[in-house]
Amino acid sequence: MPSETLQKKEKLVNCSALFDFLSTNKFNAKREAYSLLKRIGFNCKKYNYKIPTFNIIKLLRIIISLAKSVFALIFYRFYYAPENSKINLNVIAEQIPNKHNKITLAKEKDLHGNRLAKIEWNIPKISWRSIVIFSNKLKYHLENIDGVRVTLNEGVQIKNLEYSKDIDPLYHHMGGCRMSEKLNEGVVNRDLQVWGHLNLYVCSSAVFPTSSHSNPTLTILALACRLANKLSKYKRKH
Ligand SMILES: Cc1cc2nc3c(=O)[nH]c(=O)nc-3n(C[C@H](O)[C@H](O)[C@H](O)COP(=O)(O)OP(=O)(O)OC[C@H]3O[C@@H](n4cnc5c(N)ncnc54)[C@H](O)[C@@H]3O)c2cc1C
Numbered sequence: 747m748p749s750e751t752l753q754k755k756e757k758l759v760n761c762s763a764l765f766d767f768l769s770t771n772k773f774n775a776k777r778e779a780y781s782l783l784k785r786i787g788f789n790c791k792k793y794n795y796k797i798p799t800f801n802i803i804k805l806l807r808i809i810i811s812l813a814k815s816v817f818a819l820i821f822y823r824f825y826y827a828p829e830n831s832k833i834n835l836n837v838i839a840e841q842i843p844n845k846h847n848k849i850t851l852a853k854e855k856d857l858h859g860n861r862l863a864k865i866e867w868n869i870p871k872i873s874w875r876s877i878v879i880f881s882n883k884l885k886y887h888l889e890n891i892d893g894v895r896v897t898l899n900e901g902v903q904i905k906n907l908e909y910s911k912d913i914d915p916l917y918h919h920m921g922g923c924r925m926s927e928k929l930n931e932g933v934v935n936r937d938l939q940v941w942g943h944l945n946l947y948v949c950s951s952a953v954f955p956t957s958s959h960s961n962p963t964l965t966i967l968a969l970a971c972r973l974a975n976k977l978s979k980y981k982r983k984h
Contacts, residue, residue: 747959748880758876759840760959763884766834835896837881839873841957843921874909878902918962923952938973949973 747762852864885896901912926932929941934953940946949970951962958965 920954
């Protein structure tokens with residue numbers, strides 16, 4: 747994550763980065779292990795419950811490779827990766843609310859005759875600017891480490907006007923019933939209660955006032971526990 751000083755100086759939204767190991771080897775132990783075990787399972791009956799020799803050799807290679815990973819993780823605190831592997835650097839950025847982003851019902855219908863959802867979603871420029879500045883800072887600091895080279899995607903430039911093509915969504919649907927301090931600024935108050943309704947609550951990532959830069963589920967669970975406590979106390983009283 748960028749430091750608070752950098753965030754204030756450059757006016758960045760919240761961002762974070764994570765490493766994603768990419769093996770350029772044809773042999774990827776983890777992926778191979780899953781598919782091989784599945785194949786062995788399916789073929790068990792076919793081979794009269796005997797595993798063919800070629801599968802045993804492959805299985806041994808996988809076990810050795812996975813054992814190396816576990817060894818490196820336990821003793822050196824790093825994940826073993828073959829020499830020519832690469833690491834993807836994924837940057838995740840927060841989005842500030844935009845009243846023009848919305849979900850409405852489309853005219854088109856699905857197979858069951860229900861109207862499809864129509865999503866209008868624009869990624870704010872400030873998120874892109876934050877991604878570019880943060881990525882360049884990361885590159886600078888990471889390249890201070892011996893042997894590390896970072897190649898940023900060509901599109902990672904502030905002047906890239908079609909930046910949304912270089913951004914992938916992250917499956918974290920949020921907002922729509924945002925939490926607010928004041929009635930006219932959102933849908934629910936700080937207790938998840940819908941403004942103006944005594945017995946209506948929303949407990950979901952829908953109440954997030956902005957999209958975070960990180961995974962939402964633990965926050966949703968914390969909100970759910972807090973609401974459950976509140977409602978159980980209310981039930982005991984009445
Ligand atoms: C592929 C994927 C990977 C993810 N990975 C992670 C992750 O690793 N970590 C993380 O923190 N988050 C992850 N998320 C995000 C996380 O799943 C969501 O943020 C979270 O589920 C949101 O919870 P919610 O209760 O707000 O909404 P939902 O989980 O979407 O629940 C809404 C519920 O309402 C129901 N519903 C909708 N319309 C109606 C209706 N008209 N009547 C009755 N019921 C209705 C739906 O069936 C659904 O059960 C991931 C999401 C996806 C899609």
